[in-house]
Amino acid sequence: MIQLTGIRKTFGKQEVLKGIDLQVAKGEVVAILGPSGSGKTTLLRCINYLEKPGVGEIRIGDFVFDARRPGKKEIHALRQRSAMVFQQYNLFAHKTALENVIEGLTVVKKICKEEAQRRGTELLEKVGLGSKLNAYPSQLSGGQQQRVGIARALAMEPEVLLLDEPTSALDPELVGEVLAVIRKIAREGITMIIVTHEMGFAQDVASHVVFMDGGVVVEEGAPSELFTRPKEERTKQFLKRITPELSYSI
């Protein structure tokens, strides 16, 4: 279970996260929606300490992380409990697809190379890239790179998988293949928090939807609730603009 309590973050004078509380049960898929600048990506990056939250508590399983002046050890421990899939893929440019996936296994988890390669190959086959093991990122399409990114994150067997707009940088025709992979791993019961603009996908895959705006959680609930009967005015406006075909007027 993941529990965020009172997460606050400021950039200079601007407060981007104004005390976020969020609970994610094990095996749940949480989609975070919201307009750009709402703080959703910042929140996700705080969970992995790629952004430093000023105040707040992050609890992953039985590990409790206090954001106020954490030591190097605590940061390292927090990062090992989650894995991130980036908007820009961020594959290690000088390593092949397989090397990207096994890097964490051999360096962080200290698993021997043969075993790591076996697992890495398995994961790449799972995301449909069994034939691209030795390709460098520059030789792969965006969709393929992102699928390697997902395999790399999964290899670490994180307690929670964080996905930061995983399809935003992709050509429209490549979005489908990445979403299909995410859908597949969601069904396997991996806990996920996903920041996305793909409303249809969120509605379909997420078990819980969070709508953020201006650094606060405006509304959250089951997708069937939030998408069809949003309570807050701000949520209604947002959904109307994103999905004009949904109309709430009679």
Next chain:
Amino acid sequence: MKLDPAFIWTAFVQLLSAVPTTLAITGVSVLCGFVIGTATALFRLYRIPVLAQLSAGYVTVIRGTPMLTHLLLIYFGLPVVVDGLSAELGLGWNSAKIPMIAFAYLSFSITAGAYLSEVVRSGLQAVDRGQIEAAWSIGMTTPQALRRIVFPQALAASLPNLSGSVIGLLHGSTLAFTVSVVDLNAKAQIVASTNWKFFEAYLAAALIFWGLTILIERITALIERKIHVYRKGGVA
């Protein structure tokens, strides 16, 4: 004056004995300079208080003064420091026992460090921040991420500049003759003056320097070809 083509070859053969000295000065200054340069570049990039300012000062002072001046300052300054320390602490050191080449090693390492600091810094800045974030996200520590992910890519990005600096230091190592180190250039002078054939001797020295430079260029090209496998980009 008449050119004696045969003597070019004679000088060439005699000069070869000084090649190890030239390579040693270049090698030591490049290696030590690379360590100094990497450290100072990291201090500056990570804005480590005090050390970052000291590093920036070091780079501007050393790059702002000639390599020959560094050598002379070390040559005349170091003995004063060594003898002074020795007298103060009763160490029994004697600056006269410092081998001449040590002055060259020390001073050129300091020179190289300043130039390589900028080479390393530009290389590190060429690596996308997403690379180290990805390394952190899979649980690597910062030293692990730097060593395994950032440095190899930074090295690749700085290779053309690095090769240029190495060539510059190879040629700069000729200044060592001012402190009586017999490098290639000094050897050429000895061979020339004992035979009274200056042009031939220096021509032979030039040929050897050119040969060594081609070697550096070849090694660079070899590494570049390896890197090209993963690196696409640029305008070509």
